[in-house]
Amino acid sequence: xxxxxxxxxxxxxxxxxxxxxxxxxxxxxxxxxxxxxxxxxxxxxxxxxxxxxxxxxxxxxxxxxxxxxxxxxxxxxxxxxxxxxxxxxxxxxxxxxxxxxxxxxxxxxxxxxxxxxxxx
Amino acid sequence: xxxxxxxxxxxxxxxxxxxxxxxxxxxxxxxxxxxxxxxxxxxxxxxxxxxxxxxxxxxxxxxxxxxxxxxxxxxxxxxxxxxxxxxxxxxxxxxxxxxxxxxxxxxxxxxxxxxxxxxxxxxxxxxxxxxxxxxxxxxxxxxxxxxxxxxxxxxxxxxxxxxxxxxxxxxxxxxxxxxxxxxxxxxxxxxxxxxxxxxxxxxxxxxxxxxxxxxxxxxxxxxxxxxxxxxxxxxxxxxxxxxxxxxxxxxxxxxxxxxxxxxxxxxxxxxxxxxxxxxxxxxxxxxxxxxxxxxxxxxxxxxxxxxxxxxxxxxxxxxxxxxxxxxxxxxxxxxxxxxxxxxxxxxxxxxxxxxxxxxxxxxxxxxxxxxxxxxxxxxxxxxxxxxxxxxxxxxxxxxxxxxxxxxxxxxxxxxxxxxxxxxxxxxxxxxxxxxxxxxxxxxxxxxxxxxxxxxxxxxxxxxxxxxxxxxxxxxxxxxxxxxxxxxxxxxxxxxxxxxxxxxxxxxxxxxxxxxxxxxxxxxxxxxxxxxxxxxxxxxxxxxxxxxxxxxxxx
Numbered sequence: 217x218x219x220x221x222x223x224x225x226x227x228x229x230x231x232x233x234x235x236x237x238x239x240x241x242x243x244x245x246x247x248x249x250x251x252x253x254x255x256x257x258x259x260x261x262x263x264x265x266x267x268x269x270x271x272x273x274x275x276x277x278x279x280x281x282x283x284x285x286x287x288x289x290x291x292x293x294x295x296x297x298x299x300x301x302x303x304x305x306x307x308x309x310x311x312x313x314x315x316x317x318x319x320x321x322x323x324x325x326x327x328x329x330x331x332x333x334x335x336x
Numbered sequence: 337x338x339x340x341x342x343x344x345x346x347x348x349x350x351x352x353x354x355x356x357x358x359x360x361x362x363x364x365x366x367x368x369x370x371x372x373x374x375x376x377x378x379x380x381x382x383x384x385x386x387x388x389x390x391x392x393x394x395x396x397x398x399x400x401x402x403x404x405x406x407x408x409x410x411x412x413x414x415x416x417x418x419x420x421x422x423x424x425x426x427x428x429x430x431x432x433x434x435x436x437x438x439x440x441x442x443x444x445x446x447x448x449x450x451x452x453x454x455x456x457x458x459x460x461x462x463x464x465x466x467x468x469x470x471x472x473x474x475x476x477x478x479x480x481x482x483x484x485x486x487x488x489x490x491x492x493x494x495x496x497x498x499x500x501x502x503x504x505x506x507x508x509x510x511x512x513x514x515x516x517x518x519x520x521x522x523x524x525x526x527x528x529x530x531x532x533x534x535x536x537x538x539x540x541x542x543x544x545x546x547x548x549x550x551x552x553x554x555x556x557x558x559x560x561x562x563x564x565x566x567x568x569x570x571x572x573x574x575x576x577x578x579x580x581x582x583x584x585x586x587x588x589x590x591x592x593x594x595x596x597x598x599x600x601x602x603x604x605x606x607x608x609x610x611x612x613x614x615x616x617x618x619x620x621x622x623x624x625x626x627x628x629x630x631x632x633x634x635x636x637x638x639x640x641x642x643x644x645x646x647x648x649x650x651x652x653x654x655x656x657x658x659x660x661x662x663x664x665x666x667x668x669x670x671x672x673x674x675x676x677x678x679x680x681x682x683x684x685x686x687x688x689x690x691x692x693x694x695x696x697x698x699x700x701x702x703x704x705x706x707x708x709x710x711x712x713x714x715x716x717x718x719x720x721x722x723x724x725x726x727x728x729x730x731x732x733x734x735x736x737x738x739x740x741x742x743x744x745x746x747x748x749x750x751x752x753x754x755x756x757x758x759x760x761x762x763x764x765x766x767x768x769x770x771x772x773x774x775x776x777x778x779x780x781x782x783x784x785x786x787x788x789x790x791x792x793x794x795x796x797x798x799x800x801x802x803x804x805x806x807x808x809x810x811x812x813x814x815x816x817x818x819x820x821x822x823x824x825x826x827x828x829x830x831x832x833x834x835x836x837x838x839x840x841x842x843x844x845x846x847x848x849x850x851x852x853x854x855x856x857x858x859x860x861x862x863x864x865x866x867x868x869x870x871x872x873x874x875x876x877x878x879x880x881x882x883x884x885x886x887x888x889x890x
Contacts, residue, residue: 226657232664239671270653299656302649303712321660321694324667 218263219243220331223253223279224297225271233266233297233322240328242335250279257289264334266318269298269309277312284313293334297322338575341547348539352532359528366521373510373517376440381507384438388500391431395455395492398424399485402462406470406482418467425459440506447499454492461488550578557585566593648704655697663690699834702762706841713845718757720750720784720795727764727782735772735780743781750784753795753868755846760866763839763850767799767862770835775803778859787865794848797864805856814852815840839864 220242224230227248234244245262247253251274257265265283269276276296283289296309299320306317316330401421408414432452439445462485469481550572557570569589572582666686669675675683705711724746735742764782771780780801787796806814815836843850848866 228661228664229657232661232668235668236664236671239668299653299660300649301652301656303714305649320656321663321690322667323663324671 218335219245219260220335221245221247221253221257221260221262221265223247223250223265223271223276224268225249226268229268229297229320229322233327236322236324236327237331240331242331250274250276254279254283254289257283257292262292264331265292265294266297267294267314269296269300269305277308280309280312280314295330295334340576341543341578344539344543344576348536348543351535351539355528355532355535359525359532362524362528363521366517366524369517370514373514377507377510380438380440381503381510384435384444384503385500387431387435387438388496388503391428391435391451392496394424394427394431395458395489395496398428398458398462399489402466402482402485405467414471421462428455441502444499444502444506447495447502451492451495451499454488454495458485458488458492461485547578550574550582554578554582554585557589561589561592566596644704648701652697652701656694659690659694659697663687663694666690696834699838702838703834703841706838706845711842711845713756713759715754716757717752718755718760719752721746723757723761723764724782724784727761727768730765731768731772731780734769735775738772738776740772740775740777741779743779744783745781746784747786749786750795753866755866759842759846763842763864764797764799766835766839767797767864771799771801771803771860771862774860775801778802789849789865789867792867794865794867797866799862799864800859801861802859805858805860806852806854807856808854811852811854815850 220237222230222233222237222244224233224246225248230246230248234246237244245256245260247256250267250271253265253267256262267276267280276298280294280296283292283294293315294313295316295318296306296314297318297320298305298309301319309317318327318330398421401417401424405414405417405421408417432448432455435448439448466481466485473481553570553572557568560566560568566589569586570582571586572579666683670680670683670687702711724744728742728744731742768780768782778801780799783796783798783800785796785798787794840850843864843866846866848864850865851863852860853863854860
C-alpha cells in the first residue's frame with residue numbers, strides 16, 4: 217500500500233493530519249516545506265499528496281502546479297488542505313491542479329473518507 | 337405715366353430738332369424767294385434792258401438813215417437808205433416781239449404799247465411826210481423836214497424812258513424783296529438759334545439739376561445705409577430710371593431691414609442657444625466633476641471594501657489555524673480513547689465548543705460579506721435528489737443524538753435546478769440543524785415540492801419539526817441578527833444567532849423567500865422558496881460541483 221505525503225509548514229497541522237491518517241492505518245510521510253515534499257515525492261512516489269497552500273518560500277499553489285507539470289509526478293493526486301477558504305483561493309487551487317479541497321480545521325471523518333478515495 | 341430719362345432727353349432734342357426744321361424750312365423758303373428774284377432779274381430784267389438797248393441803237397441808226405436820206409440826193413443812194421430803213425423797221429418788229437415774251441406786268445405792257453405806238457408814229461411820219469417831202473425838194477433846203485421829225489422822236493424817247501424806268505423799278509423791287517428776305521431770314525435764324533439754345537439749356541439744366549438732386553438723395557441714402565442706418569426710404573415718385581433705381585433701393589432697404597431684423601432674431605436665438613449650450617456645458621462639467629467625485633468615492637469605497645475583504649479573509653485564516661490545532665488534538669485524544677471519564681466529557685465539550693466557534697467564524701465572515709454586498713453567488717446545475725440525500729446524511733448524527741427521526745420527501749419530477757448549490761446547502765443545513773437542535777423524541781422532515789408563486793415557476797423546501805416551537809410574538813424577530821429567543825436558549829442549544837439572518841439574506845440574494853410557521857409545543861415549519869428560472873444569469877464556474885467542499889461546517 218502506497219503512502220500519503222503530508223506537506224505543511226505548521227508543526228501542529230502536519231502532526232495532527234499525520235496522526236489521524238496513521239490512526240486509520242495509512243502510511244504517512246511528512247514534509248515541512250514544498251522543496252522537501254517534491255524531493256520526497258521523487259524518491260518514494262506517494263499515492264496521495266495533502267498540500268498546504270499558504271507556506272513560506274515555495275507555496276502550495278506553485279508546488280502543485282510544478283508537480284502536475286512534471287512527467288514523473290504528474291499522475292499523483294494532490295488534495296489542497298487550507299485555512300484559506302475564500303472562493304478565490306479554492307479556484308486558484310483547482311487551476312493549479314488540486315483534485316479536492318479540504319478546509320481547516322480538519323474533521324477526522326472527512327479526512328479519512330477523502331484519503332480512502334485515493335488509497336486502497 | 338412713365339417718362340424715362342432717355343425719353344426726356346429725346347424730347348428736349350426733339351424740340352431743338354423741330355426748331356431746326358422750322359428754321360431750315362424758313363431759310364430754304366427765303367432762299368427760294370431770293371433765288372426767284374435773282375432768276376427774275378436774270379431772265380427778265382437783263383434781257384428786257386438789253387432789248388431796250390438794242391431798240392435804242394436801232395432807233396438812233398434809223399435817225400441817222402433819215403439824215404443820210406437828206407444828204408444823199410441821187411435815187412440810188414436814197415433807195416439803198418430806204419432799204420436800210422425798212423431793215424431797221426423789221427429789226428424793231430423783232431425786238432418788240434422779243435420784248436413781248438419778257439413782259440411781266442400790265443404796266444410794262446402799257447409802256448411797251450406806248451413805245452410801239454410812238455415807234456409806229458415815227459415810222460409813219462418818216463414814210464408819209466419826211467420821205468415824200470424830201471423827194472420833192474431838189475435843193476438842199478431839207479433841214480426843216482428833219483426838224484419836223486423831232487416831236488415823234490421825243491415821244492418815242494419818252495416812251496422808251498418809261499419802259500427803262502419800269503424795268504429799273506422792277507429790278508429795284510426784286511432787290512428790295514431779296515434784301516427783305518435776307519433780313520427776315522437773318523432775324524429768324526438768330527431768334528430761332530437763341531430760342532433753341534435757351535430751350536436746350538433750360539431743359540438740360542432742369543433735367544441735370546433734377547437728376548443730380550435725385551442722385552444726391554440716392555447717394556445720401558447709400559451713405560446712410562453704408563453707415564448702418566437702414567431707417568427711412570427715398571420715396572421717389574417720378575417714374576423713370578432713377579425712380580426705378582430709387583424704388584429698387586427702397587426695396588433693397590426694406591429687404592435689408594427685414595434681413596437685419598431676421599439676423600438680429602437669429603443672432604438672439606443663437607446667443608440664447610449658445611447660452612443654453614454654455615449652461616449645458618457647465619452642467620455637464622459639473623456633472624462630470626460630480627461623476628468624477630462619485631467615481632473617486634466609489635473607488636475609495638471599493639478600496640475600503642477590498643481592504644475589508646482582505647482583512648476578513650486573513651482573519652478567517654488566522655482564526656482557523658489555532659482552532660485546527662485545538663480541534664485536531666481533541667479529535668486525536670478522542671480517537672485514542674485514552675481519556676477516561678469524566679475527562680472524556682470535557683473533551684467532548686472542547687470539540688463541541690471548537691466546532692461552534694468555527695461556525696461563528698464562518699457566519700461572521702459571511703454576514704460581513706453580505707453587509708458589504710460582497711456575497712458572490714455561483715450558479716450551477718444542482719441535482720436536488722442528491723442534495724436531499726446529502727442533507728439527510730449530514731443531519732442524521734445530530735438528530736439521532738436527540739432521538740429524532742429524519743424523513744425526506746422528494747417527488748420523482750424534481751430533478752435539477754439552476755442555483756448556487758453551496759449557498760442553498762448552507763441554508764438548508766442551517767434549518768435542518770436548528771430543527772434537530774430544538775426537537776427531542778420527534779420527527780424532522782424535509783419536503784421538496786414544485787411551487788408556483790404568481791407566474792414564476794419555483795421549488796419549495798419545507799423543513800418541518802415537532803420541536804418546542806416559537807412564540808408568535810418572537811417569530812418576526814427570528815430573521816434579525818443575534819435574535820435567538822433568549823440567552824438561555826443560546827446557552828442550551830448552541831446557536832450563533834446569525835444563522836437565520838444569514839439564511840434569509842442568502843435566499844433573498846437567490847431571488848427567493850423564507851418564511852416560518854410555528855406553534856409553541858407543536859413544532860415549526862421553515863419554508864424556503866426559490867425560482868427555478870434564475871433571476872440573474874450569473875456565469876457559472878461549476879466549481880462547487882467539481883471540487884466538493886469536504887468538511888465545510890454547517
